[in-house]
């Protein structure tokens with residue numbers, strides 16, 4: 381029987397061998413994969429370099445393993461042509477599962493039901509390049525069968541808010557309503573603000589016996605009300621507050637940083653570097669700190685001016701991004717630090733101004749004060765890399781930060797401010 385799996389129907393993808401994933405990710409492997417790689421006898425192969433182990437401990441205290449990296453963060457198996465040595469020598473099936481799954485992400489979506497999202501850290505995902513999900517259905521299902529535990533488990537539905545839970549069927553109603561919010565004939569920013577507004581009502585609501593059809597009617601009502609609240613002229617929004625900007629810049633640091641194994645191995649020195657970068661972001665004066673090679677230093681001030689109209693690709697790109705993350709349950713529950721739907725949606729919404737800020741940074745470093753489609757695409761690969769995956773974004777501090785940005789009313793203001 382085939383796995384009941386909801387395909388990411390809005391998204392095309394095929395691997396274009398850019399090797400980016402093999403340069404960005406720490407690849408954790410299982411004990412069985414460690415054994416398999418050791419049996420491949422890479423120690424006798426000169427390709428990895430003398431004395432370079434293929435597999436190293438994930439951390440000194442844990443009995444977990446990862447693929448070794450070169451000092452620049454690239455996997456030791458990545459060759460000079462951007463191809464995988466394991467794949468070339470032993471075939472695709474010999475690679476660790478994590479490498480074969482990427483950029484797909486499989487999440488529970490109901491009782492014995494799985495849904496699929498994609499990671500936008502892959503440029504081919506951002507560019508929507510390759511085969512459709514329908515064309516790749518067989519391959520996606522094959523990987524899914526390996527990822528999803530054999531004994532299917534009934535994962536509990538994610539909570540709706542800090543104090544409200546409903547079953548999977550009603551969670552499905554919220555997800556359908558969110559997806560529909562981004563499917564309206566409106567600019568994506570308008571749809572995003574509408575989604576944030578109606579989810580902020582849900583965040584405060586008590587559902588008691590509002591379930592099924594009644595829940596659908598309630599959602600229809602608040603969505604219509606929220607859409608009417610978003611003004612056509614977004615110039616009516618105030619700029620974000622000082623506190624909102626401060627929290628935003630600190631959060632930006634979590635998205636912009638790139639942690640390679642070599643950097644983490646520098647211990648105290650590496651932590652000091654991150655701390656001084658965080659202090660620099662908190663001050664918000666002078667030059668932005670150096671967090672990664674493709675984001676050189678530029679003055680903070682340069683990123684606060686207007687960058688004019690958003691690039692042409694913005695609406696289509698972000699509508700696809702939000703809808704893929706929402707229908708793929710890639711924004712809450714197991715995929716997002718076990719956070720409820722509301723908080724997950726607010727955190728996902730913040731990816732919009734974070735991406736625009738990073739795009740401004742890329743453009744300013746190139747001496748421009750307008751954004752191109754390429755700036756936006758590059759910025760989204762950076763922003764989505766850490767979303768849901770960095771430990772810092774799952775911390776209590778990061779959770780409070782999102783809450784504070786909502787309480788201050790700064791989250792919608794940040795979306796509008798960096799879109800101007």
Ligand code: SF4
Nearest residue numbers: 402455457458464479
């Ligand atoms: S094992 Fe191969 S596919 Fe996996 S990260 Fe290394 S080079 Fe890339």
